[in-house]
Amino acid sequence: MLDLIPSLHGWAPTIIGQRFAVATIVRASGSVPRPVGSSMLVSNAGAVLGSLSGGCVEGAVVAAALESMDDGATRLETFGYSAADAFAVGLTCGGELDVHIEPANGNPGGRLAEALLQLVAYGLDEPVALVRRLDGGGSGAVVISQPAAADVSHHPQLRALLDLPGDPGAGRARSVQLESFLRSGATGVLQLGGPGLCTGAATLLVESRLAPPRMLVFGANDFSAALLPAAKPLGYHVTLVDARPAFASQARFQTADEVVTAWPHHYLAAEAAAGRVDARTLICVLTHDPKFDVPLLETALALDVAFIGALGSRRSHVQRVGALLDAGVRPERIAQLHSPLGLDLGAVTPAEVAVSVLAEVIAARHPAASHQPLRETSGPIHQERAAKPAPTHSLQQEIAWT
Template sequence: MLDLMPSLKEWRPAATGQRCALATVVGAGGSVPRPLGTSMLVSEAGDVLGSLSGGCVEGAVVEAALAAMHDGGTRREFFGYSAEDAFAVGLTCGGELEIHIEPLGAAPGALRLESLRLLAGQGSASALALIRRVDAHGGGAVVIPDPASFQAEHSTELAALLGLTGLGAPAAGHLMLAAAAQLEPLLRGGRTGLVRLAPPEGCLSGAAVPPNAPTSPATVPEPVTLLVESRLPPARLLIFGANDFGAALLPAAQLLGYHVTLCDARPAFAGQSRFAGADQVVTAWPHRYLAEEAASGRIDARTVACVLTHDPKFDIPLLHTALGLDLAYVGAMGSRRSHRQRVDALLAAGVGPEDLSRLHSPIGLDLGAVTPAEVAVSITAELVASRSRSAGASMLAASLKDGAGPIHRTGPVHETGPIDNVNTAQHQETPWT
């Protein structure tokens, strides 16, 4: 749902107060175009905001949403691929989608269009989370304005969403603790995921089903299912070096959603108009600025540092500082010879081999990049690969046409050793100024 917030303010049905239904991907298998949590709004007039599959199933979802608004009930729709019926609604990519459809309403605790408009007004840079109940026996949502500090165990709104009203204190407390254990890591990490909990009646002593009685889908209650969408403020990307490569990387990094700071110690370089698009421009010695930002708590484990200065008097103290911090990524531009000299200097300065192993140098994936724009693509490609690796996917970058198996890999990481990557522009032995 949070993916629709930037466009909701300009969507005419929302502005005119039309009835709407919300369709959301709550299950995905195989190759699918959009991930869990992707949503689409459908108005009573059939207008649409958003997309769930790139066109494969939208028509059928609109019909189901209109039917849900007519009868007022939530529903689930399943879409896959039918080799027997070429004209059946489904995903030609072979994947499977489970879509939860809920009319927006005015009932207590229900998700309302007015609430969504308020969320949209907070801006995409603010922290925000939404917890929605998406099982067959519940609905509604809880808005979390500060997901990093939310205490699920003590939330009366969450208790109401889980249907704990009237439940005994021990059973309610047990379910709230179970909810907190699963919800809070997603909220604090800014992630999207499904949380399944035993239904309230499942916490009541178990007398409803005798210990050795046979069970069936009718006797096993459906778990309470919550869809969690959490958004943290944008991660920071710090570009050190006001040069052609920094100018090219700046908009490319913003395209990935980073809050970009350009830092250079030379006022005449940092003050150029081509860097005005940065979220922040700082004129300071890079290592001092980074140390001050770390001491003030303005960087975290999602922060990226790209050292493009290519000058030892800036690079060495800056990398010494950066490698001593818990950053998501530290990369430095330069040739192989520059890298070897850099490593020797950092070892002499007391940086250990384990910290040095975190340094991406030469920076970027081996794409044969030459121009500043191409090098920017190479760097951002490595950032995406690095983020995927931390999420459990392989760091190896290869053409999709040469691979096999699923496109979106979420399995365990298989280490294959360091990648020998270098951009053509960085391989030149003459330092830039």
């Protein structure tokens, strides 16, 4: 339901004053338009907020939601492609969806309605998580304001949702599994069972959104002016850094979330020391000046970050590698550097180079992808992404990594 946050404010009167139902994708396979966690609200008057498939199955979902409001029962509907019946409700893209439909009575004291009203207060980029029980006909929802620091033992509502005993130590293994998932910023379905849960097994839909990952762009020039606005729609918090005030202060760089005038390697070292650089951070070096590039890359390659890239020619790359080796940077760390930065798209202009750079950023996030034109590949377009290893063998995950 986190995908609905930008539009929830206008729906607050509906949530309070009417019966409604929430339809949510809880399993997706093959080529499907929307990932797990995508939700649609349906009021008893037939008003709709959100989409699950771009139109393929919405009519059937609305009908099922109205029925759920009438009888008060949750439903799990499966939609797929039926080649045998051209008029059957299904996905023309050939994938398959399981949609969980849960009614709410419109009472703001109800758990699901209350959770939605809490989500209204969150901005588009604010970290937040929502945990819902899917088993037993649906038994509530809990909003968590800081999923990166989630702690079940200090969250009575979450413990109640999991039906854990009052003893903080009880069910700790299951709590750790849930906390790990919340802190990852992932969305998916968790199957938790065994000792520590009074009711036995619990099926949870967990939607977790962390603060946007940072993209640190070093160098105020034509290429960064094109890259800054192009990176924003990908969900990055973009910072431009340049040591030269006359360059950094230009109006064309105001599309960045922040512009900093500082020596690049000093700024990066200070941000890392303050804990504002993490394993999701991207670093793009566009300065084209060895006096900035080399100390900056030396600092960057000592950090645990998601991506480090440096723009320039192959000759510049060879010179950088030599300088980094002379500075004592290990060859295996230099091998992690994306340089020359960008996929080979034939890019020439700054706007084209920005596309090339972001294409490599996306490709680095999905190393199993072929990076070929779709017309030269076969199989589902939206391949299922491999799940990260579970913290313990007893945790089963169906994950849509975002």
